[in-house]
Amino acid sequence: MKIYLKKWSFKMNIIIHRGTHQIGGSCIELSTQNTRIIFDVGQELLSIDDIELVNRQKKISVPGLFNDTEKNVDALFISHYHGDHIGLLGEVCKNIPVFMGEKAARIFNTTALFINSKIFVNPAEYLVNGQEIVVGDFSITPYLIDHSAFDAYAFVIRGEGKCVVYTGDLRAHGNKQNIMKAFLKQLPSDIDALIVEGTIMSRLTEKVKTEAQIGQEAEDFMRIYNRPIFVLQSSTNIDRLVQMYKAARHTKRLFIMDIFTAHIVSQLGSSIPNPRTFKDIRVFYPFYLTRRMFSKSNSSKIMRKFSRYRISAEELSNRKDYCMLIRDSMLFDLDKRIRNIEDAGLIYSMWNGYIKSARMQRLMNFVGSKNMEVIYLHTSGHADVETVKRISRACRPQLIIPVHTEYPERFREIFNNAIIINDRQLLSI
Numbered sequence: 001m002k003i004y005l006k007k008w009s010f011k012m013n014i015i016i017h018r019g020t021h022q023i024g025g026s027c028i029e030l031s032t033q034n035t036r037i038i039f040d041v042g043q044e045l046l047s048i049d050d051i052e053l054v055n056r057q058k059k060i061s062v063p064g065l066f067n068d069t070e071k072n073v074d075a076l077f078i079s080h081y082h083g084d085h086i087g088l089l090g091e092v093c094k095n096i097p098v099f100m101g102e103k104a105a106r107i108f109n110t111t112a113l114f115i116n117s118k119i120f121v122n123p124a125e126y127l128v129n130g131q132e133i134v135v136g137d138f139s140i141t142p143y144l145i146d147h148s149a150f151d152a153y154a155f156v157i158r159g160e161g162k163c164v165v166y167t168g169d170l171r172a173h174g175n176k177q178n179i180m181k182a183f184l185k186q187l188p189s190d191i192d193a194l195i196v197e198g199t200i201m202s203r204l205t206e207k208v209k210t211e212a213q214i215g216q217e218a219e220d221f222m223r224i225y226n227r228p229i230f231v232l233q234s235s236t237n238i239d240r241l242v243q244m245y246k247a248a249r250h251t252k253r254l255f256i257m258d259i260f261t262a263h264i265v266s267q268l269g270s271s272i273p274n275p276r277t278f279k280d281i282r283v284f285y286p287f288y289l290t291r292r293m294f295s296k297s298n299s300s301k302i303m304r305k306f307s308r309y310r311i312s313a314e315e316l317s318n319r320k321d322y323c324m325l326i327r328d329s330m331l332f333d334l335d336k337r338i339r340n341i342e343d344a345g346l347i348y349s350m351w352n353g354y355i356k357s358a359r360m361q362r363l364m365n366f367v368g369s370k371n372m373e374v375i376y377l378h379t380s381g382h383a384d385v386e387t388v389k390r391i392s393r394a395c396r397p398q399l400i401i402p403v404h405t406e407y408p409e410r411f412r413e414i415f416n417n418a419i420i421i422n423d424r425q426l427l428s429i
Helices: 102-114 177-186 211-222 238-250 259-265 287-295 300-304 313-317 328-337 352-356 358-369 385-395 409-414
Strands: 013-018 027-031 036-039 075-077 098-101 125-127 133-135 138-145 152-159 162-166 193-197 229-232 254-258 281-284 322-326 345-348 373-376 399-403 426-428
Touching: 013 193, 013 399, 098 102, 098 138, 102 125, 102 259, 138 177, 177 385, 193 385, 211 229, 211 238, 211 345, 238 254, 238 259, 238 322, 254 259, 259 281, 259 287, 287 300, 287 328, 322 328, 328 358, 352 358, 385 409
Parallel strands: 036 075, 075 098, 098 125, 162 193, 193 399, 229 322, 229 345, 254 281, 254 322, 345 373
Antiparallel strands: 013 027, 013 426, 027 036, 133 138, 138 152, 152 162
């Protein structure tokens, strides 16, 4: 019996429109003669100066993605909901089908609702772990990965007899380490190209903390009783929220989240700490957020959704056995509404660069005026060097293409098959 192998007459093309020499603003195109697909369409990250956050956003030029005067892109795949991967979604042609994780889309849309954005995502199809999607000449299989964004995906892409892996943003030190192990086991071997993030390549020798270690240090800090604990963190960093909840539960503290965070976690399943299924969680209504949301038509039902779990500023003023998640936009509540927070504890659990912004400086100045004890507990949402090595060993790529990094040349110091390309440069494999 003879077996005939198909002779592939065309090549797969790779263009990284943005991200070869910077962190954030990711946009990657794979194409054949007949099909074009895009992975991520991010805004550039905000830059930090000594005064304020400065937006240096620039829309990239991708034919057929932002206008329909040229051949349209056939599909857009979003790896996760962070702005540097989805921030330009509102500029994308409406007739291009978008693919994204279901819970990631819920988080994105809930955030849009609360920040008064007009940009919502309506995926043509949700990404499902290990479930293949066919677009023209391409077969795309998404895989859940460990990242600081919930419901984030990497992709195995096949077309024209070639195989490419795009990692998106990922790590192996979060709460979902088993998912990362499963991803590595499912990776095909001897692939043609690995497009891999290199965010922390500037810190080659850094030993990253696990989310579990962050949680343990938070718990130790919360064991200093007779004072409230505030945690300054992102409402969409679900891994961190879970660790802070565990620390609060172990130290017998009531866990407080605001109405926005309550809406986020309530859509992620009963195992994620939320006020409906966890009896030791209550919901706070920040003054300015509440006033703005009630001023919008059709928002009163949304705001009353968790009213039965509401905790008032007055009740918080009369107790100290709680751990409360806060944002810099809640300064008025801390200053004018919640009393008796002198000598409290504050866990700063975000990237240190944010502390340079004017809003964060005002909050930290207030924290200092209340004589709060501050500790800094954070870990990266990105892969360390050893994790990148593990991925490379698992799929044995012919080429490693760095992306989402300011130091692509560091890859060549570690991998002899790494190549450095520039934004908008065509690579055919």
